[in-house]
Amino acid sequence: MAIVTCDLFDAHPRAQSCDLQFRSLGRRKSFAGKIRTIRCHEDNQLVKETLAKPSDGEVLVVDGGGSLHTALMGDMIAKSGMNNGWAGVIINGAVRDSETLDTLDFGAKALGSNPRKSAKDGTGERDVAVTFGGVTFMPGHYLYSDADGILVSEYPLGT
Numbered sequence: 001m002a003i004v005t006c007d008l009f010d011a012h013p014r015a016q017s018c019d020l021q022f023r024s025l026g027r028r029k030s031f032a033g034k035i036r037t038i039r040c041h042e043d044n045q046l047v048k049e050t051l052a053k054p055s056d057g058e059v060l061v062v063d064g065g066g067s068l069h070t071a072l073m074g075d076m077i078a079k080s081g082m083n084n085g086w087a088g089v090i091i092n093g094a095v096r097d098s099e100t101l102d103t104l105d106f107g108a109k110a111l112g113s114n115p116r117k118s119a120k121d122g123t124g125e126r127d128v129a130v131t132f133g134g135v136t137f138m139p140g141h142y143l144y145s146d147a148d149g150i151l152v153s154e155y156p157l158g159t
Helices: 006-011 045-050 074-085
Strands: 023-025 031-039 058-061 088-096 106-115 130-132 135-137 142-146 149-153
Touching: 006 088, 006 142, 006 149, 031 045, 031 130, 045 058, 045 074, 058 130, 058 142, 074 088, 088 142
Parallel strands: 031 058, 058 088, 088 106
Antiparallel strands: 023 106, 031 142, 130 135, 142 149
């Protein structure tokens, strides 16, 4: 079933709506799931490790501080997430391999792209509240994404 964030918001006006305008990547243009989070800066080791673990359709929200200097996800990490059951990824930062990402049955949104690799030191935090675009993304809350935007709710919204 396709997610329609406009209809969800009309029915649930207390849901949070993210103000940032993301680039949509991947063939899965609408996706939803429980939120998991990472806060990191120009280092994607935690992203790689997290998406390599099995998921039951969660959405990984990565707060890269809005940096477009290095990519926090590329096609290999996205394929790992797709193969491990993740619904998608929201990245407040950059990705790489965007043309290949567009061929995957995976949901991805990012601010932009950059071919530059990130560090692999493992710095950052996992499963913490992250805030950007006027929304606080809490682990365990629910995220809904489609072409019109991103909604967040502490409880599941009827789809």
